[in-house]
Amino acid sequence: MKYADIAHRCFRCGYCKFTSDYENFNCPSYRKYRFDTFAPGGRMWLIRAWLTGEIENSERFQEILYSCATCGSCVEHCAFTFREDLVNIFIAAREEMVNSGRIPPAVRDYFKAISIHGNPYNLPAAERAAWAENLPVESYNGQEYLFYVGCVGSYDERGRKMAQAVSRLLSKAGVSFGILGEQEPCDGNEVRVLGEAGLFQFLAEINIALFRERGVKKIITLDPHAFNAFTKDYPEFGGDIEVRHYSQVLVDLIESGKLKPKAFAAKATFHDACYLGRHGGEYKAPRKILRAIPGIELVEMDQNRENALCCGGGGGNFFTDILGGDADSPNRIRVRQARETGAELLIVSCPQCAKMLEDAIKAEGLENCLTVMDAGELLDASIHED
Template identity: 85%
Template sequence: MKYAEILHRCFRCGYCKFTLDYENFNCPPYRKYRFDTFAPGGRMWLIRAWLDGEIENSERFQEILYSCATCGNCVEHCAFTFRENLVDIFIAAREEMVNGGRIPPPVRDYFKAISIHGNPYNLPAAQRSSWAADLPVQPYDGQEYLFYVGCVGSYDERGRKIAQAVSRNLIRAGVSFGILGEREPCDGNEVRVLGESGLFEYLAETNIALFRQLGVRKIITLDPHAFNAFRKEYPAFGGDFEVLHYSQVFSRLIESGNLKPGNFAARVTFHDACYLGRHGGEYEAPRNILRAIPGVELVEMRQNRANTLCCGGGGGNFFTDILGGEGDSPSRIRVRQALETGAEILVVSCPQCAKMLEDAIKAEGLDGRLTVADAGELLDASLRAH
C-alpha cells in the first residue's frame, strides 16, 4: 500500500481530531461516534494492523475506513511532517480494500453506477443538460470558458437549481461560456477518494481527451469537488487547465463592476466547503460575494474557514451515507451552530453541502427558522431585485 511506511510514525497524540482552539472535536466521524478508532490516529493504527495481518477486513473495519469525510481537518492540526499525506493515506487504504474486492455495498453500487451510466444517479446522459432547458445556455463550441456542472448539478434537484442560478449570473455578466451537456463525463473526484484509482484514471483521461479535442483551456466548476479534481489530480495525467470555482469568477466580476448586486436584506452565516476551503485554499471569494450585496449582514459561526466543521458529505459520504445523519452527525451539528448566530440563511458554495444541510434542517425541525442558499443563488436573487 502507498504510504505504508508512514503509518508507524503516528503515536495517537490526538491533535488531529480537535478544533484550532482545542475546545471541541472537529473530526466528523470521531465527533459522532467518540471512539478513537474513528479518529485519524486510531484509523492509522487499524490500517497498520490490517496490513500486518493482525486484523481482518470486516464490515466494522469498512465502516471505520469509509466514514472518513476526507475533510482535511487532521491535516490542519497534525504536528508531524507527514501531515500533508494523512488524507492520502486513508484513500490509499481504501484503494487496497477495493483491490482486495471486499468493500461496503453502497461503495460498490456507486462504482457500478459510474461505470455503467456515467453518473451515480443511474440516469441517462441525455438528461444531463435538462437543468438548462429554459435558459439560453449554449453547448460548448470554443467559448472562453467551459462551465463544468458535474453530476450533482446535472441530476440532483437541489444542485440543478444552483446550476441555473450560477448560469443566470454568468449570462448577466456577459461571460462567454458553454456546457457539455450529455457529453459531460463524471469528474471522478469521489471515485478517487473512495479508492477506485483505475476508474478515476479512466475518467480523468476521458475528460482530458475531450477537453483537448474541444479546445478547452479555461474551466468554471459548479462543485468544489470537481474544482479539486481538475486542479490537483488531472495534471498528473497531462490535464493542465485554468480552473476556477464559480465564486472566484463572481468575486472578480463584482470587483470589476461587471456584476452589480441589488439590495437583499438578510442576516446570513457562511459554511465553508472543505474542498473549496481546506483543499482548495479559497475562503474569501464566497464571502466577497456576500459582502458586496447591499442589505446582507454576514455573521460568522465560531468554526469558520480552516476551522470549519465539515457537513459530512465529503469522501463520498454524500452518495454512500456511511457516516449517516443521526443527531450527532456533522450536518446536524452544523445547522445548530448556524442557528446560534441568529442568521436566517445558511449560505454555502457547494451543491453537496446545500443538500446535506437542507436535509439536516428538516431532521432538526428547523424549517421556517433557517434556510439554505448557495452564494450563487443569493447573488442571483439580488441581481433580480436590482
C-alpha cells in the same frame, strides 16, 4: 500499500481531532461516534494492524475506514511532518480494500453506477443538460469558458438550482461560456477518494481527451469537488487547464462592475466547503460575494474557515451515507451551529453541502427559521430582486 512505510508514525496525540484553539472536536466521524477508532489517529493504527496481519478486513473495519469524510481537518491540525499525507493514507487504504474485492455494498453500488451510467444517479446522459432548459445556455463550441456542472449539479434537484443561478449570472455579465451537456463525463473526484484508482484514471483521461478535442482552455466548476480533481489530480495525467470555482469568477465580475448586487436584507452565516476551503485554499471569494450585497449582515459560526466542521458529505459519503443522519451526524450539528448565530440564511458554495444541510434542517425542524442558499443563488436573487 502506498504510504505503508509511514503508517506507523502516528503517536495518537489527538491534535488531529480538534480545532486549532482546542475548543471543540472537528473530525466528523469522531465527533459522531466518540471512539478513537473513528479518529484519524485510531484509523492510522488500525490500518497498520491490517497491513501487518493483526486484524482482518471486516464490515466494522470497512465502516471505520469509509466513515472518513476526507475533509482535511486532520491535515490542518496534525503536529507531525507527515500531516500532508494523512488523507492520502486513508485513500490508499481504501484502494487496497477495493483491490481485495471486499468493500461496503454502498461503495460497490456507487462504482457500478459510474461504470454503467457515467453518474451515481443511474440516469441517462440525455438528462444531463435538463437543468439548462429555458436558459440562455449554449453548448460549448470554443467559448472562453467551459462551465463544468458535474453530476450533482446536473441531476440533483438542489444542485440544478445552483447551476441555473450561476449560469444566469454568467450570462447577465456577458461571460462567454458553454456546457458539454450529455457529453460531460463524471469528474471522478469521489471515485478516487473512495479508492477506485483505475476507474478514476479512466475518467480523468476521458475528460482530458475531451477537453483537448473541444479546445477547452479555461473551466469554471460548480462543484468544489470537481475543482479539486481538475487542479490537483488531473495534471498527473496531462490535464493542465486553467480552472476556477464559480465563486472566484463571480467576485471578479462584481469588482469589475459587470454584476451589480442590489439590496437584500438578511442575516447570513457561511459554511466553508471542505474541498473549496481546506483542500482548495479559497476562503475569501464566497465571503466577498456576501459582503458585496447591500443589506447582508454576515455573522460567522464559531467553527469557520480552516476550523469549519464538515457537513459530512465528503469522501463519497454524500452518495454512500455511511455516516448516516442521526442527531450526532455532522450535518445536523452544523445546522445547529448555524442556528446559534441567529442567522436566517445558511450560505454554501457547494451543491453537496447544500443538499446535506437542507436535509439536516428538515431533520432538526428548523425549516421556519433557517434557509440554505448558495452564494450564487443569493447574488442572483439580489440582482433580480424587484
